Amino acid sequence: MTDDVTTPASVLGEGSLDPQALETVIAAPPSRFRHDYLEVRDLRVVFDGFVAVDGVDLTVTQGDLRFLIGPNGAGKTTIVDAITGLAPATGSVRFGGVELVGRASHKVARAGVGRTFQTASVFDELSVLQNLDIAAGAGRGAWSLLRRRRTVPETVDAALETVGLTHLRDVPAGVLAHGQKQWLEIGMLLVQDARLLLLDEPVAGMSQAEREETGQLLQRIGEQRTVVVVEHDMEFLRSFASSVTVLHQGRVLSEGTVAQVQADPRVVEVYLGRSAGARGSAAGETGGE
Amino acid sequence: MTARLRLWGGFAVAAVLLFVVAPGALSDFRLNLLAKFLCLAMVAVGIGLAWGRGGMLTLGQGVFFGLGGYLMAMHLKLADAGPGGVPDFMLLYGDGTVPGWWEPFRDPVVTVVAILVVPTGLAALLGLAVFKRRVRGAYFAILSQALAAAFAILLIGQQKVTGGTNGLNGFKSFFGFTLADPLNKRMLYFIAAGVLLAMVAATRLLMRSRYGELLVAVRDQENRVRFLGYDPAGVKVVAYATAACFAAIGGALFTPIVGIISPADVGVVASIAFLVGVAIGGRATLLGPVLGAVAVSWAETSLSEQFPSFWTYFQGALFIGVVAFLPNGLATLGQVWRRRRAGPGIREDESGQPDDGTPRSAPEASLPADAPADALPGRTA
Numbered sequence: 296m297t298d299d300v301t302t303p304a305s306v307l308g309e310g311s312l313d314p315q316a317l318e319t320v321i322a323a324p325p326s327r328f329r330h331d332y333l334e335v336r337d338l339r340v341v342f343d344g345f346v347a348v349d350g351v352d353l354t355v356t357q358g359d360l361r362f363l364i365g366p367n368g369a370g371k372t373t374i375v376d377a378i379t380g381l382a383p384a385t386g387s388v389r390f391g392g393v394e395l396v397g398r399a400s401h402k403v404a405r406a407g408v409g410r411t412f413q414t415a416s417v418f419d420e421l422s423v424l425q426n427l428d429i430a431a432g433a434g435r436g437a438w439s440l441l442r443r444r445r446t447v448p449e450t451v452d453a454a455l456e457t458v459g460l461t462h463l464r465d466v467p468a469g470v471l472a473h474g475q476k477q478w479l480e481i482g483m484l485l486v487q488d489a490r491l492l493l494l495d496e497p498v499a500g501m502s503q504a505e506r507e508e509t510g511q512l513l514q515r516i517g518e519q520r521t522v523v524v525v526e527h528d529m530e531f532l533r534s535f536a537s538s539v540t541v542l543h544q545g546r547v548l549s550e551g552t553v554a555q556v557q558a559d560p561r562v563v564e565v566y567l568g569r570s571a572g573a574r575g576s577a578a579g580e581t582g583g584e
Numbered sequence: 585m586t587a588r589l590r591l592w593g594g595f596a597v598a599a600v601l602l603f604v605v606a607p608g609a610l611s612d613f614r615l616n617l618l619a620k621f622l623c624l625a626m627v628a629v630g631i632g633l634a635w636g637r638g639g640m641l642t643l644g645q646g647v648f649f650g651l652g653g654y655l656m657a658m659h660l661k662l663a664d665a666g667p668g669g670v671p672d673f674m675l676l677y678g679d680g681t682v683p684g685w686w687e688p689f690r691d692p693v694v695t696v697v698a699i700l701v702v703p704t705g706l707a708a709l710l711g712l713a714v715f716k717r718r719v720r721g722a723y724f725a726i727l728s729q730a731l732a733a734a735f736a737i738l739l740i741g742q743q744k745v746t747g748g749t750n751g752l753n754g755f756k757s758f759f760g761f762t763l764a765d766p767l768n769k770r771m772l773y774f775i776a777a778g779v780l781l782a783m784v785a786a787t788r789l790l791m792r793s794r795y796g797e798l799l800v801a802v803r804d805q806e807n808r809v810r811f812l813g814y815d816p817a818g819v820k821v822v823a824y825a826t827a828a829c830f831a832a833i834g835g836a837l838f839t840p841i842v843g844i845i846s847p848a849d850v851g852v853v854a855s856i857a858f859l860v861g862v863a864i865g866g867r868a869t870l871l872g873p874v875l876g877a878v879a880v881s882w883a884e885t886s887l888s889e890q891f892p893s894f895w896t897y898f899q900g901a902l903f904i905g906v907v908a909f910l911p912n913g914l915a916t917l918g919q920v921w922r923r924r925r926a927g928p929g930i931r932e933d934e935s936g937q938p939d940d941g942t943p944r945s946a947p948e949a950s951l952p953a954d955a956p957a958d959a960l961p962g963r964t965a
Contacts, residue, residue: 400810401810401812401814403811404810404811410811416807418800418801418808426801429794430812433812440793441790441795442793444794
């Protein structure tokens with residue numbers, strides 16, 4: 296147990312990410328990821344006659360760090376829900392050659408797709424270690440489930456290092472600071488061995504320093520895995536996005552690099568025009584789609 | 585390893601109390617009553633697992649308790665039957681023939697296997713059907729309650745084969761042992777005590793296993809677990825079926841110990857009564873459900889003897905008091921008290937999760953300063 300840390304300041308001081316340890320978690324033969332890419336074709340989601348997503352096409356390759364942006368109700372979170380089997384969808388979503396539309400959520404997850412939610416949803420009553428151990432264990436058999444955990448899996452240890460929570464591993468996740476919870480979620484995606492990471496506002500509520508660290512971590516992850524980020528924070532987007540898809544009213548409005556998208560007059564009109572200049576005003580929006 | 589020491593110490597104390605102190609101190613009548621309470625406590629252990637750890641409000645455990653009890657009663661009636669092999673009540677209400685589906689239960693082995701398999705299997709099937717459709721919360725509670733009501737009505741309606749409202753009673757022997765003999769009654773008590781201890785041990789192993797952690801995760805964030813690649817339905821079914829199995833064994837022992845099983849023991853009221861002890865004792869703890877169930881039953885019996893019409897009010901008041909001031913049950917009284925005493929800002933040496941029986945080493949002492957205050961019950965620092 297590492298609970299001898301008593302002063303809050305020292306806890307926060309240690310709470311930094313360790314990208315070096317990342318290599319251990321996601322170490323895998325590069326060939327394994329070579330053909331991974333997300334291919335969304337003509338995705339439609341309709342809720343009681345309301346068309347939330349209207350024929351979206353999206354291709355995200357491995358090594359890309361794709362940001363999905365758009366005003367409230369543009370369908371960003373709904374697309375993530377549709378990919379992960381939470382919202383009923385038509386069309387096609389393929390990842391690594393596997394069709395995901397129509398699959399149950401847990402089978403989508405087993406196909407290598409991991410996601411986070413807008414509100415950090417960790418298991419509050421379980422310790423940080425237990426959270427990660429559960430995330431790492433979807434493939435466990437009944438026998439290993441029915442026994443106690445004797446040793447900490449190597450990937451879990453490395454993920455703890457990566458997200459800077461080693462010193463808090465026996466603390467209930469419920470008492471973590473907001474940013475630490477978000478990091479724990481990213482750690483859970485890593486040990487889950489998700490090859491497609493769908494992150495819904497991963498830096499919401501984080502301090503500027505935490506954002507920097509998170510962004511760099513996501514870039515490192517994005518080199519080896521496919522990462523899609525739904526985000527409102529324009530500053531964060533400009534710093535870390537390698538490509539951007541702008542959504543508006545359930546459709547793809549524009550796609551390209553940050554510069555290309557910012558130069559697109561349609562984007563300026565519906566979205567960036569209102570919020571690109573003033574940093575933070577876009578972050579005030581809540582993606583309630 | 586103090587935790588391990590405490591665990592074995594606890595089991596040793598419980599064993600001494602159940603196997604030495606209670607038989608020595610109690611009259612045969614009281615010991616038989618305690619045996620009955622232990623059977624109810626078996627149901628409570630299962631409810632603690634399914635409800636406390638798994639979040640499934642099982643308002644219909646009477647069904648599985650009743651299945652176990654009736655299966656046992658059928659065997660006892662057939663074994664007691666006189667010449668012709670027809671139980672007395674069938675001669676009274678029916679046409680004097682034993683229905684075909686009763687016949688297998690003449691065999692004691694078939695009976696024991698059926699008690700272990702039928703209710704558990706039924707719970708597994710039911711659980712799969714319900715949890716796969718993501719029925720949960722109040723809807724699940726209402727569904728299980730309705731099942732208990734339907735089961736009781738079915739039993740009453742089929743008087744020719746179930747004894748109707750009277751249930752099955754008047755057993756003379758238990759697998760060849762005469763029930764009139766106080767020594768055999770004592771043996772039944774020891775069986776119940778041993779089975780209960782085994783169940784508590786099994787539950788403890790399950791709670792501390794990876795499965796136990798997963799079950800809590802499903803209770804608190806079912807969707808999150810789903811997106812980690814697990815099927816929550818499967819996780820829940822295991823806990824639900826285990827609870828059903830415990831309830832069935834409790835019912836099977838209840839029948840010879842009490843001498844009767846009737847629709848009143850398995851219906852809606854009985855099913856809710858199972859829950860009261862669990863809630864008062866502490867649903868998510870290991871021993872809370874057991875102690876709560878035994879204490880509430882004990883209080884019911886002794887208070888009813890003193891004040892025949894007073895018990896219901898007392899039970900209601902106790903329930904309200906516990907839910908209002910100790911929502912996690914009396915088992916958490918110590919933790920709440922320690923936290924109060926420690927006061928704000930003082931480092932605590934011992935604290936655990938409010939509804940978690942597992943000792944942890946001072947997790948709250950190393951809180952980040954900006955942790956949300958509402959995450960720390962009882963602390964204002």
